[in-house]
Amino acid sequence: MLSIKNLHASVEDTPILKGINLEIPAGEVHSIMGPNGSGKSTLARVLAGEESYEVTDGSVTFNGVDLLDMDPDVRAREGLFMAFQYPVEIPGVSTKYFLRAAVNAVREHRGLDELDAYEFLKEVKEKAEVLDLDTSLLDRSVNEGFSGGEKKRAEIFQMAMLDPSMCVLDETDSGLDIDALKIVSDGVNALRNEKRSFLVITHYQRLLNYIVPDRVHVLMDGQIVESGDRDLGMKLEEQGYAGVEHPCGADA
Amino acid sequence: MPEDPNVALDTWAEQTDYKWGFVTDIESETLPPGLDEDVIRGISARKREPEWLLEWRLEAYRHWLTMDEPEWAHFPDHDWRPVDYQAISYYSAPKSDEDRPKSLDEVDPKLLETYEKLGIPLEERAALAGVAVDAVFDSVSVATTYKDKLKEAGVIFCPFSEAVHEHPELVQQYLGRVVPANDNFFAALNSAVFTDGSFVFVPKGVTCPMELSTYFRINAMSTGQFERTLIVAEEGASVSYLEGCTAPMRDENQLHAAVVELIALDDASIKYSTIQNWYPGDENGVGGIYNFVTKRGLCEGDRSHISWTQVETGSAITWKYPSCILKGDESIGEFYSVALTNMKQQADTGTKMVHLGRNTRSNIVSKGISAGNGQNTYRGLVKIRPKAVNARNYTQCDSMLMGDRCGAHTFPYIEAENDSAVVEHEASTSKIGEDQIFYLNQRGISSEDAVSMIVNGFCREVLAELPMEFAVEARKLLEVSLEDSVG
Ligand SMILES: Nc1ncnc2c1ncn2[C@@H]1O[C@H](COP(=O)(O)OP(=O)(O)OP(=O)(O)O)[C@@H](O)[C@H]1O
Ligand SMILES: [Mg+2]
Numbered sequence: 001m002l003s004i005k006n007l008h009a010s011v012e013d014t015p016i017l018k019g020i021n022l023e024i025p026a027g028e029v030h031s032i033m034g035p036n037g038s039g040k041s042t043l044a045r046v047l048a049g050e051e052s053y054e055v056t057d058g059s060v061t062f063n064g065v066d067l068l069d070m071d072p073d074v075r076a077r078e079g080l081f082m083a084f085q086y087p088v089e090i091p092g093v094s095t096k097y098f099l100r101a102a103v104n105a106v107r108e109h110r111g112l113d114e115l116d117a118y119e120f121l122k123e124v125k126e127k128a129e130v131l132d133l134d135t136s137l138l139d140r141s142v143n144e145g146f147s148g149g150e151k152k153r154a155e156i157f158q159m160a161m162l163d164p165s166m167c168v169l170d171e172t173d174s175g176l177d178i179d180a181l182k183i184v185s186d187g188v189n190a191l192r193n194e195k196r197s198f199l200v201i202t203h204y205q206r207l208l209n210y211i212v213p214d215r216v217h218v219l220m221d222g223q224i225v226e227s228g229d230r231d232l233g234m235k236l237e238e239q240g241y242a243g244v245e246h247p248c249g250a251d252a
Numbered sequence: 253m254p255e256d257p258n259v260a261l262d263t264w265a266e267q268t269d270y271k272w273g274f275v276t277d278i279e280s281e282t283l284p285p286g287l288d289e290d291v292i293r294g295i296s297a298r299k300r301e302p303e304w305l306l307e308w309r310l311e312a313y314r315h316w317l318t319m320d321e322p323e324w325a326h327f328p329d330h331d332w333r334p335v336d337y338q339a340i341s342y343y344s345a346p347k348s349d350e351d352r353p354k355s356l357d358e359v360d361p362k363l364l365e366t367y368e369k370l371g372i373p374l375e376e377r378a379a380l381a382g383v384a385v386d387a388v389f390d391s392v393s394v395a396t397t398y399k400d401k402l403k404e405a406g407v408i409f410c411p412f413s414e415a416v417h418e419h420p421e422l423v424q425q426y427l428g429r430v431v432p433a434n435d436n437f438f439a440a441l442n443s444a445v446f447t448d449g450s451f452v453f454v455p456k457g458v459t460c461p462m463e464l465s466t467y468f469r470i471n472a473m474s475t476g477q478f479e480r481t482l483i484v485a486e487e488g489a490s491v492s493y494l495e496g497c498t499a500p501m502r503d504e505n506q507l508h509a510a511v512v513e514l515i516a517l518d519d520a521s522i523k524y525s526t527i528q529n530w531y532p533g534d535e536n537g538v539g540g541i542y543n544f545v546t547k548r549g550l551c552e553g554d555r556s557h558i559s560w561t562q563v564e565t566g567s568a569i570t571w572k573y574p575s576c577i578l579k580g581d582e583s584i585g586e587f588y589s590v591a592l593t594n595m596k597q598q599a600d601t602g603t604k605m606v607h608l609g610r611n612t613r614s615n616i617v618s619k620g621i622s623a624g625n626g627q628n629t630y631r632g633l634v635k636i637r638p639k640a641v642n643a644r645n646y647t648q649c650d651s652m653l654m655g656d657r658c659g660a661h662t663f664p665y666i667e668a669e670n671d672s673a674v675v676e677h678e679a680s681t682s683k684i685g686e687d688q689i690f691y692l693n694q695r696g697i698s699s700e701d702a703v704s705m706i707v708n709g710f711c712r713e714v715l716a717e718l719p720m721e722f723a724v725e726a727r728k729l730l731e732v733s734l735e736d737s738v739g
Contacts, residue, residue, distance in 0.1 A: 048694050051686070072693035073702075081694075088691040092709030101705070102695035109696070141709065158695065 001026040001197045002047075002067075002166055007058035009046045016042045018222035019058070024166070027194040031208055032201045033233065034219035035241050040201045041085055043219070044170045047199075048082040049075050062166065076102075077109035081164035083155035085171045085201075090142040095154070096124070098142050099161055106162055127160040131187045148175035156187050167191070168199045173207040185210030205237040218244050283343035289313065292444055295343050299413050299447070302420060312433035312443030319437045322571075335507050335542065342445045342478075405461050407491070408453040412480050415451035422453055426484050430513040430550045430577070438509040439546040446480035446511070454489035454520075463719050465494035479510040485520035487553065494722050496527035506531075508567070510545045518553030518580065523561070525718050527726055530566035535624070537596030540568025547574035551583035554609070559586040561717040563726045564599055573631065575604035578612035578640075585614040588714040592707075592730065593626025593658070602632035602663075607640035607673070616647040619711045622658035629661040636673040643673045651681040652710050654703075704731045 002024040009017040016039045024030050034040050046053045047060065049072030060067040067075060090098065103123075104114045115123065128135050133153055143151050152172050159167055169188070173181055188198070188211050200211060208216070208230055216232040217224045218241070226232065226244050236244070283294055292313055296306040321334070402409050408419060415423050433443035454460050485491055508530060514522045524547075533540025543566075549558035560574035576585025587603035605614035620628035634645045651660030666675050684706055692702035707730055708715065715723050 048690075050690055071699075072690060073696055073698050076694050076696040084691065084694075088685065088687050090688050090691070090706060090709055092712035093705050098692070098695070098697075098705065101701065102692075102697055105696040105698070105701075162695065 001028075001063065002199070003061045005059050007043075007046070007060060008056045009042060009053045010056050011042070011053050015056070016053070016222050017046065020219075020222070020224055022217065022224065024197045024199060026165075026197055027192075028214040029192065029198040029200060029211060030215045030217060031211075031213040031233065032199065032217050032219050032224075033203065033236055038219045039222045040219055041170055042222075044082055044085075044168045044199070044201060047075075047168055048072055048080065073105070074109075076162075076164075077106050079163075079165035080168070081159050081162055081166065082168040083152070083159060083170060083172050085174075087143045087146075087151040087155055089144045089146075091144055093142050095138040095140060095142050099124075099138070099158060102158070103161055123161065127157060130190055131157050131160065132183050133157050149177060149180045152176055153180060153184060156184050160187065160191060165195060166197050166199070168201070170201045171203065172200075173202050173204060181207065182210060205233045208233045220244065282341050285341045286338050287313075287340070287342060287445070291342055295445060295447060298343060299416070301416055304424060305416060308428070308433065309444050312440050313445075315434040316437065316440035316444055319434075319440060321437055337441075340507065343447055401461060406455045406458055407460050408451065409464050410451055412446075412449040412451045412482065415453075415482075419451070419453065422484070423451065423482070426482055426513070426515055428513075430515060430548045431511050431546050436546060438544045439511050442478045442480060442509050442511045442546070446478040449480035449482075449510070450493075451481075452483040452491060452493060454485045454491045456486040457488045458486075459489070460491040463492050463494055463722075465496070477506070477508045477510065481510070481512040482515075483513070483522055483524070484515045485517065485522050485556075487517045488519045489517075490521040490523075492523040492525070492719055494525045494527075494719060496529075496722070496725070506541050508541050508543045508545065510547075512545070512547040512574075514547075514549035514558055516549065516551050516553060516556035516558050516580075516583075519555045520553060521557035521559075522549065523559045523719075524549070524574070525722055526560075526562040526564075527722065527729060528562065528564045528566055528570070529729060531568075532566050532595060532597045533568040535595045537568065537625075540597070541566065543567035543570040543572065545572045547572065549574070549576045549585070551576060551578045551580050551585060551609075551612075553583070554580040555582045556580045557584045557586075559584075559588070559717070560603065561588040561714065562590070562601075563711075563714070563718070563729065564589070564591040564601060565729055567599075568597060570597075570599040570601055572601045573603055575606070576614065577606045577608065578614065578643075579608045580612075581609040582611045582613075583609055584612070586717075587614075587616045587618070587632075588717040589618045590621070590711045590714045590726075590730075591619070591628055592621040592623075593628045594622075594624045596625050598627045598629075600629040600631055602630045604633040604635065605645060607634075607636045607643040607645070610639070610641045611643070612640055613644045614646075616645070616649075617713050618647075618649045619714055620649070620651045620660050621654070621707060621710070622651065622660050623654035624658060626658045627661070628659065629663065631663045631665075633665045633667070634675055636668040636670050636675070638669045640670050641672050643668075643670065645673075645675045647675075647677045649677075649679045650710065651679075652684055652707070653681065654684045 004020050004022040007017055007020040008015060020043060032040055042053060046055060055068055062078065062080060070078065100120050103120065107114060124135065124138065131153055137146065137150060137154060143154065146154060152175055155172060172184060176184060200213060213230055216228055216230060218226040218236065220241065283291060289310060292309050293306065296309060431439050434440055452464060483491065483493055514524060516522050528543065530541035530543055531539065551558050558576050562574065564570055574587060578585050585605050589601060591599040591601050593599045602618060603616055614634065616632060618630045620630055622628040628651065630649045632647060634647065636643045647664060649662050649664065653660055660681055662679050664677050668675060684703065688706050689699055689702045692705060693699060708727055715726055718726055
């Protein structure tokens with residue numbers, strides 16, 4: 001599904017990602033943990049194609065094609081979804097209007113017919129129920145005035161609507177209360193299948209109790225320094241990142 | 253590789269071409285260029301006007317001669333070329349002036365074609381949207397529809413020149429009442445040489461049964477356009493009037509100096525909506541329309557209501573302040589504006605709300621979008637006169653910048669002469685967010701669609717004020733103006 005090789009990326013000439021290697025096979029859930037500022041969001045944004053990050057070395061293939069060569073909107077239509085750590089507000093644009101445009105852009109790319117208003121609303125209703133999302137939110141402007149939790153829930157709702165094959169979740173759990181965490185995790189779990197993969201960025205082992213990962217990776221200073229199964233997450237919770245050995249031994 | 257949104261936005265600014273630049277080949281009967289009393293007599297004679305109107309014109313002209321052209325200090329970057337008033341031809345009419353078409357079948361097919369190209373298929377629009385259309389082509393109206401239905405309701409909606417003949421007493425009663433002939437340089441010029449426009453009269457208690465619309469279009473070479481519109485709503489009457497225009501591509505600056513007067517008596521309401529898309533000139537600032545319009549509404553009666561809504565995307569220079577004089581007690585004035593400047597366009601627009609009566613209210617929402625080297629200025633005056641007890645004003649001015657070569661300026665003037673006044677002002681300036689574009693991209697939406705979505709969202713409160721079919725057109729216009737913006 002997603003194959004990241006020796007990925008280096010900089011922002012304003014400062015290297016942030018320093019040789020990431022990561023293979024995420026179809027159907028697997030991988031988690032990335034790591035201290036603040038280690039480059040987790042940077043990795044997510046580089047995958048999604050944000051312009052301010054410059055890829056200086058390495059490659060990413062997505063379903064066998066060069067991901068880095070695609071514009072961000074094409075990546076999305078090809079099935080890459082990123083739930084933002086900080087979802088952006090777009091004043092004056094109704095969430096429903098925006099989402100229908102997004103769904104239809106993706107569908108057109110995949111050779112499917114546009115959803116008409118009726119079909120779209122039917123799908124909205126179904127997906128919103130699973131996530132226990134108050135649909136009145138969808139009549140408001142995109143993310144505008146949403147609470148932190150509502151924003152995160154809306155991100156997962158959009159993910160469900162867009163039917164991606166690779167989902168990158170950047171700290172979707174932060175800002176959620178315990179009930180919301182369960183609901184969102186259930187929503188994610190309902191989307192798990194043998195064709196869809198997840199990259200779940202989090203600080204908290206707690207999330208991994210709900211969304212059980214196949215692999216856990218530790219990102220420090222722009223490199224993956226340790227990988228393991230879900231037990232690694234628990235170990236990190238007990239010992240913190242200090243227990244993780246830095247490959248260069250520099251600042252561990 | 254994907255492109256830099258900043259660069260892409262700049263490219264948009266450079267690439268935007270004027271889709272509707274074409275010239276219709278219709279033989280015109282045109283007065284030779286130049287302006288003197290004989291020319292004014294010539295115009296008046298061709299229109300077989302009554303003596304009083306000729307005198308009114310001549311008086312305006314004599315006053316105009318004593319006035320100075322306004323200073324353009326606030327357009328520092330523009331390659332301002334002074335208007336040569338002697339090089340303008342003040343009268344141009346389609347050849348068949350004598351026997352004007354009685355129905356659409358009689359209209360020059362080329363003219364109808366022109367409307368098609370503009371996306372305004374006259375018969376379709378009129379029939380489908382139930383809109384009465386009084387089309388002004390150059391200086392003479394050539395087609396009027398839905399007259400009967402309006403007549404039944406007692407509404408008069410006709411070319412100005414026709415009103416002069418058929419309702420002279422009404423024209424004489426109201427002409428110049430809100431914008432006197434000597435009001436300002438361009439209003440005086442308009443008063444002297446105006447050729448046509450629209451006249452609307454909605455009698456007491458009548459709600460006009462349909463939206464009224466007029467399309468103006470500059471066509472003949474070097475013909476200044478001096479439309480004159482007068483709308484009167486008697487006690488308890490209400491009317492919604494739409495005005496929209498696009499103009500063909502020209503290398504020469506052309507002057508557009510219209511005057512619009514609105515008068516609302518007790519409990520009357522007038523809603524006036526404009527989409528302005530005159531030729532903006534090219535990316536070097538060559539050509540384009542100079543749009544110097546005087547629009548003013550008088551809320552004469554108690555509880556009267558006048559609302560201006562405008563979407564301004566065209567012209568090289570726009571200088572326009574649709575205003576309300578709130579004379580009646582509890583009268584309401586509103587101004588909703590979207591102004592988009594691109595390339596080297598300059599827009600200086602806003603409103604004046606003059607509160608004279610008690611418990612008068614005004615509401616101002618202005619959205620300025622600047623791109624390329626465009627300069628966008630909001631200039632507004634809220635004046636509360638001493639007798640205006642409990643006057644209220646709310647003003648909101650938002651500016652959006654695309655790229656870093658454009659500018660946005662806000663000059664809100666407040667003169668409150670009564671202590672009971674409450675005047676609120678909010679303003680914001682933002683750059684179109686790359687994070688917003690990226691967010692929409694990440695959901696599969698192209699950068700071009702993203703920009704248009706964000707801009708439409710930014711303007712939503714104003715677009716919502718437009719009548720339905722106009723809102724669709726306005727959205728389309730913003731979209732077209734934003735084509736090739738990115739990607
Ligand atoms: N646009 C930017 N400009 C400058 N520095 C940046 C930019 N984006 C990221 N960085 C820097 O890159 C480093 C990695 O940031 P990133 O957001 O990827 O960390 P993170 O692992 O997601 O942290 P957190 O756990 O706090 O979310 C930080 O030092 C950050 O300051
Ligand atoms: Mg982060």
